[in-house]
Amino acid sequence: MPPLPGADLLLPSEPSQRAIARELYALAKDQPLISPHGHVDPAILAEDAPFPDPARLIIVPDHYLTRMLLSQGIPPAELGVPTVDGAPVETDGRTIWRRFAAHWHLYRGTPSRLWLEQTFRHVFGVTKPFGPANADEIYDEIAARLAEPAFRPRALFEKFNIETLATTESPLDDLGRHAKLAADGWGGPGGRVITTFRPDNVVDMEFDGWAENVERLGEVAGTDTGTYAGYLDALRSRRQAFIAAGATSSDHGHPTALTLRLSAAEAATLYDRGRAGTATPEDAEAFRAHMLVEFAAMSIEDGLVMQLHPGAVRNHNRWLYDRHGRDVGGDIPQATEYLHALTPLLDAYGNDPRLRVVVYTLDEYTFTRELAPLAGGYAALYLGAPWWFLDSPEVLRRFREAVTESAGFYNTAGFVDDTRAFCSIPVRHDVSRRIDAGFLARLVAEERLPLDEAAETIVDLAYHLPKRVFKIGERLL
């Protein structure tokens, strides 16, 4: 029987590879989803309220979509993206939806298109092709679905077969939504929805409001952050609170991968300058770099897996930032050096099996030169999945083609969806599983790996490996 339409999505078209890929994909397809790194708002699952209208759910918050339209001259305000100064923006969901649909051809060949089409089909049961002609009809279909109880967040969570979903919170967060989830039997250590410790806004002195954030950190933690030692205590204390809320990892988004080992006195000097408002950009970079090594030391104590996300130049599009603020599509990657940057951290703890550092990149031109040799040579290092601009079929494939030969499969960390778009979680994992199936199928077709080992590998990549690397299901306390 021929497969259903769409069943071979992303699988190699060469028949011998496709046959093997189908077989491998079938093994991975229904594995529970492990999502150890994402940005879904925990309130969605804590409150389990119905989603808003289709445009507000799908278009307005998705900067992949709005930046593409900006690149063709359509300003974000016309798509409902809120302004910093409250200047009016389009508010009619259907108008936004139509405007978006009118430019659907811009997304040909992009992962955004793929994610949307698959979400429409598999989450909402829409079978008509999206585009200007069907936009209204599809809007209505989705709106109708969203009103049904089966499309509430928790129902979808179960339909999506998610085993564990990690959200990301600042140390300043009171973790109240996670407490609610735990009370409902959805959260806490080993639970279905867990948190991640993301301290950037209290580590990066160049972050707007860092000094105030550090003050608040002291209040939340019940320690005096007037000194560097108190600051470290506060961080340690918040990590414990996060672990109690289920966290198994921390996440660090830095402009570069620089690490640095300062004495406590040197670090305290930088800290004091930061609080006094006299820190230079170099001070800020040194402090961030030093704190990565501090966090590694804390990880060895408390067991949190470290995630390092370097390489994004934030708010590169100045006009966009001035009008619409952070995280609306104005960030751009920059060249990222890992080898020398990570040396201080690796010299200190690189071979310590108690430490686990998952390193991501936005710069694929480090795959074979730096990242794969590092991950294949240090016990503490794992390679994270291609991230953000690189979370796409072509790069997922190039990632395996590039890193496997030096790092193997088992120094990679498994797929992370890294998304705020809850409804897109299944398709993102599905894309990764399909690409891995295709890559492994080629190894089999070229007689480089027997089918039984490829079969074991695809299940490991889809399920066991991310679970193990990120300690999902483990209780750190």
Added chain:
Amino acid sequence: MPPLPGADLLLPSEPSQRAIARELYALAKDQPLISPHGHVDPAILAEDAPFPDPARLIIVPDHYLTRMLLSQGIPPAELGVPTVDGAPVETDGRTIWRRFAAHWHLYRGTPSRLWLEQTFRHVFGVTKPFGPANADEIYDEIAARLAEPAFRPRALFEKFNIETLATTESPLDDLGRHAKLAADGWGGPGGRVITTFRPDNVVDMEFDGWAENVERLGEVAGTDTGTYAGYLDALRSRRQAFIAAGATSSDHGHPTALTLRLSAAEAATLYDRGRAGTATPEDAEAFRAHMLVEFAAMSIEDGLVMQLHPGAVRNHNRWLYDRHGRDVGGDIPQATEYLHALTPLLDAYGNDPRLRVVVYTLDEYTFTRELAPLAGGYAALYLGAPWWFLDSPEVLRRFREAVTESAGFYNTAGFVDDTRAFCSIPVRHDVSRRIDAGFLARLVAEERLPLDEAAETIVDLAYHLPKRVFKIGERLL
């Protein structure tokens, strides 16, 4: 009926992809050629004289060919490349032709070979394989063709189905050849042969004779370039003259992509130093960088599309430069940074829909990290086709594989042949169309894009997109 030999050139060999690629290529194949960026001497079309002998037409001026022979120890003088000091070089066309043919194996797998073979076959009707054995016979066949009226430049232009061809001139050019073309009904705004404003020799203080060029610029423009303000006036005035001669774009070949926004006073200081002969290399770089932002401002006023060609280290082969001068194969690419370099220009005008900047690269290791995210995030930016060393089947394919996922198809600018070799224009466009057909066919075969959308896309890439991006056929005055 099976396709003719050669019909499947460059199409993927996997049967399902090949069948789709044939279908797509058939749609693109006969689209008129839009050549918005090239270096054909306009005198060729203005005078419409017969071409010289085959060696002088095809080998001597083609530095792709002569540099490959130099790399194997055959000096350019033996191939007839003129010397700076007038030292004698080989002058016999047939000897040059035979010498070249004797080393034909060196070109296996290169685009040069592909272009030549297709040119021999499709322009000159030569069906024998080129090589040492048939060299003489093929020389005679081509020489015979070149004597025929149907092989005069204008006749070939029509045979090639070129809709518009842009040449490149310095602001010092009197545009006389374009005036002749216009008088003959071949040129002028919206015409078949148009010019491009290429001001490098009056912008780059490190260019031989910059100060004299700036003097002459004043004379040609009828303004006093003794001051920076007069210099800007002269440039504005020449842009108007170029627009009147059909130009729709300017072209800027810089060693780096650096842009800089100086005050008029700062710029004037650099300008004066340049004229006084006291400018440092840093001054020259700052002035070039500043002028890019100035040209962007002028573009917003007068509508010329900006093209930025950074990354070539000119005259790297010192021995070659000393003996044979510029543009004979001695340039080599260097690593090119775009993100920080373009920031001043983008901060000023990056989201202004009146500006259009087409950025090229010789450094493919910026495709996914910088170029695609930039083009997919700024209204003013478009990605130019892979250029020079990168204008080749493998890189054209990698370009689509790399940039489409972040920038889509519609933030790219279409193919430009960038060539001085008039007879190679059709095959260069044909290669690009074949590679795009193959790339789109894979998307279709992997169920990522429906055939009807792929069909629309290939025609857009071949024809509509370059026409639109470069304003071909538009009248800016």
Added chain:
Amino acid sequence: MPPLPGADLLLPSEPSQRAIARELYALAKDQPLISPHGHVDPAILAEDAPFPDPARLIIVPDHYLTRMLLSQGIPPAELGVPTVDGAPVETDGRTIWRRFAAHWHLYRGTPSRLWLEQTFRHVFGVTKPFGPANADEIYDEIAARLAEPAFRPRALFEKFNIETLATTESPLDDLGRHAKLAADGWGGPGGRVITTFRPDNVVDMEFDGWAENVERLGEVAGTDTGTYAGYLDALRSRRQAFIAAGATSSDHGHPTALTLRLSAAEAATLYDRGRAGTATPEDAEAFRAHMLVEFAAMSIEDGLVMQLHPGAVRNHNRWLYDRHGRDVGGDIPQATEYLHALTPLLDAYGNDPRLRVVVYTLDEYTFTRELAPLAGGYAALYLGAPWWFLDSPEVLRRFREAVTESAGFYNTAGFVDDTRAFCSIPVRHDVSRRIDAGFLARLVAEERLPLDEAAETIVDLAYHLPKRVFKIGERLL
């Protein structure tokens, strides 16, 4: 008749490409092996003693294997890797073998796995799949083979169809083992086993013991290395001795590709500082860079082909270096710049056909930007095969896909196995031949190259080209 199992290893699976690839591979398969760059201990062939037990032969000295286990937390001491301080390590071959086999899944998709499997099968006749279940049995099979006379090094050398094998020696080596080989009819100019002049330990002031090495160099050469002039004389004299022992090339392993042309006086000053122990890291880098240009000048005189291996950061894994010393898997590549770095050398001798410089890289992100344009534009430059971390099926393929279009096939230098693992030599060459067959098959299938030319090319790449580029079989004296 269908091919034997494993016959299509690494060939493209698309049937039309596979058919062509089989045909091409059949032509290359049995060509004699030319191994112009490797690290086999010449004592192995000089003494022709039986090999040690399987673990000591195959696992303990192979840092590709031990680093992968370290990356998963298994320390090298558990695999028998000797310690610097003599601290005890595992010594039981069978225990090491079992420990390795227990982690066999880590090597899926790596060249190490491929090399081992093919070595087991084709050298030792083991047909069972390797892994924990069969580890003991395979250990016994191999141990039994190793005791047979047919598995002595010289017998294997002949079975492997090696025509010439180059080893690598320091100028301080007395070349005694090569003298023994010559006496046995196995060595000397034009012989089966030849040496390579590798002066890093007397050139690189940052090398442990450089000053003492320079002293010893004087003793070995019988010159006074107390002065820079005497040092150069000593090097010239040792090169003559190496040439007399069959060397046709020198090899230079530098952290960067930097070259520099100092005056004799400047160089002497650096040299004196080095001997006085007052040289800075910058002095050391300048001296290394200068010496590359000196060695190029010597090459023009004495005919040795220069090999430049830049880009490895040695001993990056500090913990590993402290416990186990050099060359045990702790080196990592770094970004490598070639264009500006090589300029002084190329300005001096880049177009001199008497010089031949083979340049390697660990940074594939220079292939199309710098390396291919350089090799395709300078008479003296050749591109070496992908090296070390890049000696793998995927990169060998990407190498051809990237460099051929600018450099062709004939500015590359042919495959070098670069290995200490004698038994892996045949499979390494075989992998390269298979990948080249697949690449050429695609060119044929896409109608870019006729089959007869592809057939000539594959034999050139496998045999004639490395022989010619490295002057194998030539007598330089």
